[in-house]
Amino acid sequence: MTEVLPHLRRSDARDNRERILEAARTVFAADGPAVPMRRIARHAGVGPATLYRHFPTKEALVTAAFAGQMRACYAIVDEGLADPDPGRGFTSTIERLCELHARDRGFAAAFTAEFPHALDFTTDRERAVKSLARLTRRAREAGHLRADVEPSDVILILMANGGLQAASPAARVKASRRFAALAIRGLRPPSGGRLPGATRRTRGL
């Protein structure tokens, strides 16, 4: 994991790398991933050249900066799968993912689809998506979700959650919580129990 990169042979380089990553996390979280590279450099107390040497492209920086958040996502989904109660596992996963995304604006954008073609962790992302799908099917087959709920609906909800923009992070989190609760209700069977009969059809779709 902690391989010796060709550079980083010196201590100050390692320090700078860390300072850059921390600055990136802070700034991205606050203002989204669209901020100019130089602002991150300034915030890290570092020249632009140094920033570019460590992370030649913004995508590289984003990938490195959000590796931790990405792991947190996996952890959330895995813990959901580990929950013996499929319904509770599903619910808490959605809630926690929504909150995570609300807290970190930059990560939300990156996770959803900031860089069109492929962020470096696209593969990892797919793994998480697959787990999420398993989690969803498990909850559905246990009768905690309507029969017509599909894994893609969860993605839909997560994307929609990303649309919740607000001035303060606190307001974002609050809105996100409310939204998650609402969306989860939308996925549950009519009476909350299991398979209470035919699923009522909804207009369109």
Place this chain on the structure above:
Amino acid sequence: MTEVLPHLRRSDARDNRERILEAARTVFAADGPAVPMRRIARHAGVGPATLYRHFPTKEALVTAAFAGQMRACYAIVDEGLADPDPGRGFTSTIERLCELHARDRGFAAAFTAEFPHALDFTTDRERAVKSLARLTRRAREAGHLRADVEPSDVILILMANGGLQAASPAARVKASRRFAALAIRGLRPPSGGRLPGATRRTRGL
């Protein structure tokens, strides 16, 4: 309404104004309101100066370009209120608003909150929001929505709907439809009937 502006005394000026507006609608709808002014000018076959003469600021252009969409929004909400069935009126309003916003990316952004302080139709927007609130309360009091649903939840849903980004407009509309159906279910009382007893509590909030 069709007052004689100080300029526009000549026919070519009126023509250009129309061409600019049409170009703006097209480009904004396709790529959102962040596109450079010059691209709209080019698309309209007009020089930058002409564009700026007609619409000194991007906000002015957006306002003018989306006046029609804005009216469509009013119409949708008003028709919802005109529906004798409060539940159906509410449902179809949400569905139609979501679809409208999905079709026109630029308008969605503008309507929600593209320009922080005040788009020119902020007042109008507030009127629409008020009507939406009335529509919501009416549906709730008729027992078509859960007792704890608030008008702000509808705003929440519309904002969330704005987070549904997709490459093609068609995909956006499709996702938006699915999402609207899901969200509406999230607002309905457990068994779809009216006031079937105490509202089940949800974790948090």
Place this chain on the structure above:
DNA sequence: ACGGTAACGGACGCCGGCGTCCGGTTGGCT
């Protein structure tokens, strides 16, 4: 302690968007 080199960061040129000026064009009125 000292040489060599990894690493730093100020400074540079490039690009694209912005808003405006001004010489040329053209519609409208007599």
Place this chain on the structure above:
DNA sequence: AGCCAACCGGACGCCGGCGTCCGTTACCGT
């Protein structure tokens, strides 16, 4: 038909972000 002003749009200078070069600094190994 001919004038005049309303109107057009190419061209300009400004700004801010980008990515890179190179002289300087300071870390590390002997």
